[in-house]
Amino acid sequence: MPSSAARVNRYAHSVPSMAPRAPAASTAAQNLVQPEATASATPPSTTAAARWPLFKPKTGCDFPGCTKRHYALGYCQGHRRQLRFGLALTPLREMHGRIITYHGYVYIREPNHPNAHKDGYVAEHIKVMAAVLGRPLRRGEEVHHRNGIRHDNRPGNLELWARSMQPPGCRVSDLVESSVRILRLYRPDLLSESATSEADEQLPP
Numbered sequence: 001m002p003s004s005a006a007r008v009n010r011y012a013h014s015v016p017s018m019a020p021r022a023p024a025a026s027t028a029a030q031n032l033v034q035p036e037a038t039a040s041a042t043p044p045s046t047t048a049a050a051r052w053p054l055f056k057p058k059t060g061c062d063f064p065g066c067t068k069r070h071y072a073l074g075y076c077q078g079h080r081r082q083l084r085f086g087l088a089l090t091p092l093r094e095m096h097g098r099i100i101t102y103h104g105y106v107y108i109r110e111p112n113h114p115n116a117h118k119d120g121y122v123a124e125h126i127k128v129m130a131a132v133l134g135r136p137l138r139r140g141e142e143v144h145h146r147n148g149i150r151h152d153n154r155p156g157n158l159e160l161w162a163r164s165m166q167p168p169g170c171r172v173s174d175l176v177e178s179s180v181r182i183l184r185l186y187r188p189d190l191l192s193e194s195a196t197s198e199a200d201e202q203l204p205p
Contacts (some may be wrong), residue, residue: 056075057070061076062075063075068092076087102151103150105124105125106123106124108123111128113130115130115135115137125143125145125150125153125158128153128158129158129160133160141161142160144161146158
């Protein structure tokens with residue numbers, strides 16, 4: 001039977017050493033040192049150009065012949081909508097100069113007209129009436145067709161209507177103020193004639 005000293009010597013190599021070890025350099029410290037050496041070896045201009053390439057934003061649509069501005073994924077808003085709905089890419093419909101709506105009204109594309117909508121179209125009957133009046137239509141004014149044909153926009157077939165010109169009350173003072181306001185807008189000559197006639201009646205005989 002082996003002695004106790006022999007047993008200790010046989011298992012001594014399997015026991016880990018408890019002696020203190022020298023602290024090894026951390027990985028973070030090594031990473032901090034390496035870029036400095038790389039930066040010193042590589043010119044600063046070359047490193048900056050490799051890290052920050054020049055970015056040029058797209059300005060046009062990739063569809064052939066499309067002149068609209070870029071919206072997303074290389075296409076304009078119209079062609080991007082076609083892709084989103086799974087449709088084949090086709091040329092977009094251009095805005096025409098004259099269209100007729102489902103209700104029979106005629107619209108003309110004239111973005112600079114004072115009565116034009118946000119899409120650049122103005123109703124033809126409103127444009128004709130504005131030319132007859134020599135001014136744009138005001139808020140509350142409408143144009144009606146005498147014969148009921150909405151695409152018949154001859155000046156003789158159009159008449160000017162006014163909405164919300166009558167006050168909600170029935171007092172005489174309200175009616176007088178409303179009448180004077182309407183005359184000032186549409187027939188100021190009648191006001192001048194009535195003022196002249198009143199002045200003539202007040203003159204002594």
